[in-house]
């Protein structure tokens with residue numbers, strides 16, 4: 001059954017859930033967020049990990065003419081997927097240790113619908129394939145050959161994703177085959193994007209080529225709903241960048257949204273998310289994680305392990321690149 005039909009058949013249930021105030025589920029010992037934001041109170045806003053100015057500008061273009069948050073995040077992150085000078089996302093992403101460029105992406109909308117592709121080769125826009133998975137199939141995740149076959153069926157074109165630059169870097173890497181994380185140095189700067197449209201609805205997308213020179217078959221946090229991205233239209237949304245294994249271990253983005261549900265600000269929730277990771281990695285300093293969150297009121301926050309992570313914010317008051325506070329100074 002196609003997801004659209006499934007959604008149609010379930011529309012009464014979905015409407016019922018959406019109408020339920022989330023505040024009702026909060027325990028007495030936590031301070032719930034006041035669910036005062038209404039469609040007209042929340043102005044459009046988009047945020048994304050790192051200083052991806054062109055991507056956030058594209059998303060803002062969609063939002064500022066009344067486009068949906070879902071269209072905004074898809075169109076926004078596609079800018080980085082297409083940019084071959086960005087060697088961590090989409091076409092031009094660095095390959096795995098076998099020389100294959102394999103892409104991971106996901107997308108999630110205000111109704112909680114989501115789609116994801118993992119280990120996708122030869123397709124430059126995994127986020128759009130993920131959206132097709134969400135809208136045209138009864139599934140959430142398609143992997144590898146199945147995802148690629150589905151993409152061709154949906155009209156996506158086969159492309160060589162390895163560029164001259166990444167091919168040369170890979171050949172250089174083969175000389176030592178050393179695998180180590182370099183903090184903030186582009187072997188893990190995923191783009192995660194979160195938006196609220198003029199109706200007050202939230203969506204998010206996340207896309208990456210993953211860790212450079214990863215094991216063949218490795219999948220990170222970015223396409224895992226709850227880890228690299230989570231959206232709850234009653235509460236807020238979160239996304240992650242950095243070493244995906246650590247984000248998966250804490251189901252980071254879901255954790256942050258749930259912390260916001262319990263009353264934490266986006267900033268407090270991101271700080272707690274990083275602290276949970278550091279508790280499992282006491283004394284370890286060789287990796288970076290950055291979390292970014294937005295709540296239903298349009299308030300944003302971010303936090304990271306090491307200095308250097310920034311996020312780009314675009315709303316009616318303009319746009320800026322905001323540095324994150326970090327666990328280590």
Ligand code: GLY
Pocket residue numbers: 188190208209210211219220221222240241242243244245
């Ligand atoms: N956060 C991207 C990855 O670990 O693949």
